[in-house]
Amino acid sequence: MLAYIIRRILYAIPIAFGVSVVCFSLVYLAPGDPLQTILPADATAETIEIVKKEYGFDKPIPVQFALWVTRVVQGDFGVSISSRRPVIDEVMGSLSNTLVLTGFAIPFAFMIGFTMGAIAGCYPGRAIDRFVTGVAVMGVSLPNYWLGIVLVIVFAVEWMVLPATGMGPSGSASFSIFRLDDLRYLVLPVITLSMIPIGILSRTTRAAVAEIRGQDFIITLRAKGLSEFAIIRHVVKNAMPGVLAVMGLQFGYLMGGSILIETVFTWPGSGFLLSKSIINRDIPVLQGSILLLAMVFVATNLLVDLLQSAIDPRIRRA
Amino acid sequence: MDHPTLTHADDADPRDRGGTAQPLLIARDLRKHFQVKGGPATLFGAGRAAVRAVDGVSFTLFKGETLGIVGESGCGKSTLARLLLHLIVPDAGELIFDGDTVAAPDGITVRALRQQVQMVFQDSYSSLNPRMPVQDSVAFGPYVQGRSQAEARDIARDILVKVGLNPALFGPRYPHELSGGQKQRVNIARALAINPRMVILDEAVSALDKSIEAQVLNLLRQLKRSFNLTYVFISHDLNVVQYISDRVLVMYLGHVVELGPVDAIFDRPLHPYTTALLGSRPSMDPAHRIDEPPLTGDPPSPINPPSGCRFRTRCLHAEPICAATVPVLGAWLDRESHVAACHIQTPGSGHSQAAAQGSA
Amino acid sequence: MSLTSAAASNWEADALPATKVRSYWQSVGYRLRHDPVTLVFGAIVLAIILTAVFAPWIAPMDPYKDSVIGRLKPFGWRGHILGTDELGRDMLSRLIHGGRISLMMGLVPVLVATIVGGTLGIIAGFGGRAVNTAIMRTMDVFYAFPSVLLAVAISGAMGGGIANGMIALSLVFTPAICRVAETATAQVRNLDFIEAARASGAGTFTIIRHHVLGNVLGPVFIYSSSLVSVSILLASGLSFLGLGVKPPEPDWGLMLSTLRQSIYVNPLICAVPGIAIFITSICFNLVSDGIRAAMDVRM
Numbered sequence: 011m012l013a014y015i016i017r018r019i020l021y022a023i024p025i026a027f028g029v030s031v032v033c034f035s036l037v038y039l040a041p042g043d044p045l046q047t048i049l050p051a052d053a054t055a056e057t058i059e060i061v062k063k064e065y066g067f068d069k070p071i072p073v074q075f076a077l078w079v080t081r082v083v084q085g086d087f088g089v090s091i092s093s094r095r096p097v098i099d100e101v102m103g104s105l106s107n108t109l110v111l112t113g114f115a116i117p118f119a120f121m122i123g124f125t126m127g128a129i130a131g132c133y134p135g136r137a138i139d140r141f142v143t144g145v146a147v148m149g150v151s152l153p154n155y156w157l158g159i160v161l162v163i164v165f166a167v168e169w170m171v172l173p174a175t176g177m178g179p180s181g182s183a184s185f186s187i188f189r190l191d192d193l194r195y196l197v198l199p200v201i202t203l204s205m206i207p208i209g210i211l212s213r214t215t216r217a218a219v220a221e222i223r224g225q226d227f228i229i230t231l232r233a234k235g236l237s238e239f240a241i242i243r244h245v246v247k248n249a250m251p252g253v254l255a256v257m258g259l260q261f262g263y264l265m266g267g268s269i270l271i272e273t274v275f276t277w278p279g280s281g282f283l284l285s286k287s288i289i290n291r292d293i294p295v296l297q298g299s300i301l302l303l304a305m306v307f308v309a310t311n312l313l314v315d316l317l318q319s320a321i322d323p324r325i326r327r328a
Numbered sequence: 329m330d331h332p333t334l335t336h337a338d339d340a341d342p343r344d345r346g347g348t349a350q351p352l353l354i355a356r357d358l359r360k361h362f363q364v365k366g367g368p369a370t371l372f373g374a375g376r377a378a379v380r381a382v383d384g385v386s387f388t389l390f391k392g393e394t395l396g397i398v399g400e401s402g403c404g405k406s407t408l409a410r411l412l413l414h415l416i417v418p419d420a421g422e423l424i425f426d427g428d429t430v431a432a433p434d435g436i437t438v439r440a441l442r443q444q445v446q447m448v449f450q451d452s453y454s455s456l457n458p459r460m461p462v463q464d465s466v467a468f469g470p471y472v473q474g475r476s477q478a479e480a481r482d483i484a485r486d487i488l489v490k491v492g493l494n495p496a497l498f499g500p501r502y503p504h505e506l507s508g509g510q511k512q513r514v515n516i517a518r519a520l521a522i523n524p525r526m527v528i529l530d531e532a533v534s535a536l537d538k539s540i541e542a543q544v545l546n547l548l549r550q551l552k553r554s555f556n557l558t559y560v561f562i563s564h565d566l567n568v569v570q571y572i573s574d575r576v577l578v579m580y581l582g583h584v585v586e587l588g589p590v591d592a593i594f595d596r597p598l599h600p601y602t603t604a605l606l607g608s609r610p611s612m613d614p615a616h617r618i619d620e621p622p623l624t625g626d627p628p629s630p631i632n633p634p635s636g637c638r639f640r641t642r643c644l645h646a647e648p649i650c651a652a653t654v655p656v657l658g659a660w661l662d663r664e665s666h667v668a669a670c671h672i673q674t675p676g677s678g679h680s681q682a683a684a685q686g687s688a
Numbered sequence: 689m690s691l692t693s694a695a696a697s698n699w700e701a702d703a704l705p706a707t708k709v710r711s712y713w714q715s716v717g718y719r720l721r722h723d724p725v726t727l728v729f730g731a732i733v734l735a736i737i738l739t740a741v742f743a744p745w746i747a748p749m750d751p752y753k754d755s756v757i758g759r760l761k762p763f764g765w766r767g768h769i770l771g772t773d774e775l776g777r778d779m780l781s782r783l784i785h786g787g788r789i790s791l792m793m794g795l796v797p798v799l800v801a802t803i804v805g806g807t808l809g810i811i812a813g814f815g816g817r818a819v820n821t822a823i824m825r826t827m828d829v830f831y832a833f834p835s836v837l838l839a840v841a842i843s844g845a846m847g848g849g850i851a852n853g854m855i856a857l858s859l860v861f862t863p864a865i866c867r868v869a870e871t872a873t874a875q876v877r878n879l880d881f882i883e884a885a886r887a888s889g890a891g892t893f894t895i896i897r898h899h900v901l902g903n904v905l906g907p908v909f910i911y912s913s914s915l916v917s918v919s920i921l922l923a924s925g926l927s928f929l930g931l932g933v934k935p936p937e938p939d940w941g942l943m944l945s946t947l948r949q950s951i952y953v954n955p956l957i958c959a960v961p962g963i964a965i966f967i968t969s970i971c972f973n974l975v976s977d978g979i980r981a982a983m984d985v986r987m
């Protein structure tokens with residue numbers, strides 16, 4: 011068991027390294043002189059010289075990479091071109107806002123997706139199964155940001171019961187989940203964000219439940235006289251680990267992929283920050299957000315794998 | 329119409345180099361070790377664990393004979409089969425095919441070897457490409473050896489007839505549409521399509537029902553006569569080996585333990601392992617029931633075989649000399665000799681039952 | 689020849705009843721022909737593609753012609769079947785023309801990723817440990833990014849535009865396809881008939897061409913076809929963020945983005961481009977499901 015944990019963590023290290031290489035090279039993908047992409051247009055010649063020396067733009071690329079990694083590890087992600095604030099502050103601040111969204115969306119998606127999938131799995135081939143499968147297919151075929159727009163049209167424009175954009179009436183700084191007024195701003199983004207996870211989770215649950223129900227040990231339980239309700243408990247217990255794992259992965263995915271929804275709802279999360287940085291050509295923020303979000307994703311995957319191996323002994327042997 | 333290049337019993341094979349006196353194949357001291365997971369490969373696993381699948385196997389194969397190779401699972405016979413075709417490259421030892429050393433600069437290339445030696449695989453579900461019609465699988469060999477697609481297909485159809493399958497009916501079929509016996513006949517056809525002189529049959533009838541097995545064995549005998557083939561027949565089934573072989577080689581844990589004519593081996597086995605194997609065959613006669621198994625326990629692991637004679641841990645006649653020295657096989661170059669790698673058979677070895685030094 | 693007749697007459701009993709033998713591809717075609725759902729949606733997909741290809745001849749009006757007075761007009765206003773957008777241009781024509789770019793940005797990356805990823809996967813599956821590790825671990829690094837993030841990162845850093853967007857999406861899909869190809873190749877590689885092919889004297893390329901490709905292309909194709917709908921969604925997402933074409937070119941994602949400001953004026957119009965994306969994506973999804981059902985048969 012310990013061997014597996016160590017192996018898995020060790021495996022994550024070259025991945026993290028590769029991810030940082032990719033992020034590092036983003037600056038070089040941008041057209042134009044890398045020096046100019048990270049400095050604001052009105053930087054003085056002095057500043058340019060200082061940055062050039064510090065970042066080592068006159069040195070070979072591997073050296074620049076080493077310098078970059080040293081800075082990043084200390085928390086220095088550079089300075090935002092548009093806001094002049096340190097990138098790390100901007101990104102961490104926005105990350106917590108995204109966490110609020112994801113923190114609500116994932117449990118919501120799990121509850122709905124798991125229930126739908128479990129019911130469908132218990133009656134494979136019947137109408138309810140087809141319905142759930144249809145909803146799941148729609149969930150992954152709809153452009154989720156479009157659904158957001160449609161929801162805004164219906165609830166904010168036409169019926170005017172929910173706010174269209176923003177994080178709370180007084181902005182993100184004073185947002186609190188304990189205030190009903192602020193919570194209203196959560197409703198539409200959370201529903202929209204959970205659309206894809208609902209689709210994926212219900213499909214996964216349905217497959218897991220259907221597969222487990224067909225297994226011999228369930229037939230044995232039934233032959234022993236267990237009530238259908240008790241059998242469902244057994245099935246759910248066996249299906250849980252796999253589905254929870256998928257849920258964990260979805261969490262990581264949402265943290266990294268919330269950019270579209272946050273743009274639609276002007277939710278000041280990390281995705282929105284990323285979107286702004288693209289419009290403003292603010293490469294330091296772009297690079298910093300990507301790096302952090304990717305690392306969150308890698309860390310989440312690692313955690314999910316480790317937790318899953320703790321619960322499911324079959325994984326450990328692989 | 330007969331196929332133009334398949335030879336028949338009466339014609340002399342133009343590829344024959346040394347006549348009947350020269351053995352078709354000499355295997356000398358073949359060795360193959362597989363590294364156990366992890367670590368860079370070192371030749372003899374110095375310190376690193378290795379599965380010693382084939383550990384010094386020597387034998388001769390004479391033209392026109394059938395050599396049966398028997399042994400339990402894990403004795404290395406399948407690895408040996410693949411070594412003979414260089415599908416697995418030996419770590420040490422040499423193969424001499426009709427006088428030419430295989431893969432040596434002045435000898436015969438592996439590619440040329442594979443034009444004269446072919447293999448029939450066990451009928452696992454994967455021995456034929458599931459996405460290819462059977463006649464394409466058979467035609468693939470000749471095609472690769474240089475024939476045009478049309479020629480190859482003609483050869484394939486011709487060969488299918490010779491193994492007893494109607495090519496018009498069976499040619500376009502897919503493997504999953506054939507029975508086990510039919511698939512095995514396709515496997516045989518595939519091997520023969522290239523017109524080899526020697527065929528290695530690796531558990532070729534093991535997966536078949538008994539009645540089908542009998543049919544396929546008879547087919548093999550007919551084909552051998554018609555095409556002047558030499559067989560190496562690998563099996564764990566002693567009765568089958570007895571039926572089809574001229575000489576028999578017994579393997580245990582990577583070593584050859586006994587070699588000789590089939591009647592000699594089955595009537596007068598020399599090695600304790602052979603005796604035990606033969607004794608473990610159930611008899612049809614109720615008067616000859618076996619109360620105790622002659623062979624107990626599992627074979628030791630090929631990663632860490634016992635020192636000296638590898639059979640000593642299960643042998644009733646084991647003595648200290650058996651742990652100290654590896655027994656030698658003896659004269660294996662000769663057609664009639666019946667030899668065993670056992671200290672009891674070696675005069676002067678130090679075993680209490682061995683003859684004294686110098687006696688016959 | 690005596691052997692021929694003897695052998696043939698011995699096994700008369702083996703003759704199977706005369707059934708029609710179908711090849712694999714014929715059976716795939718048969719199953720598809722009898723699958724009404726897939727056929728219907730396949731026809732819709734075909735219609736969408738053809739509409740996009742022949743856009744200049746099908747679109748009723750000029751997609752670039754704007755009008756100051758005719759902005760955000762409802763359905764049917766002065767011959768504009770689907771109304772007008774925020775600059776007074778005909779929605780229907782812009783939708784039809786937009787389909788060209790949206791479809792292209794959706795289909796081309798999948799095609800490129802299939803070729804590149806498939807080749808890499810087969811090489812990784814057939815090459816030695818070193819080659820396999822090098823290729824697959826590199827793919828793992830790209831796999832470590834959520835797809836949206838990677839697509840945005842690459843195309844954002846490169847400055848947007850259709851070409852960069854397609855490059856970014858190709859990079860997003862290549863690792864997944866590479867994995868599918870590598871798994872399929874690794875499975876096939878150890879099967880007995882590959883060994884038999886080697887025993888026949890075939891070289892590696894011949895074996896790949898005749899024996900491996902047929903068994904690998906199937907899973908790869910099935911997987912790639914399921915990626916098309918995802919690609920269309922991602923591509924339109926990129927355009928929505930401004931990373932696709934630049935205005936005034938019509939593109940469904942871009943149209944959604946520019947129309948968003950006008951939802952208080954004419955909400956219905958603003959939802960229309962999204963419907964196009966949705967219909968296209970779901971049709972491709974259902975068709976690919978049907979293809980998978982037809983092709984993925986246990987033999």
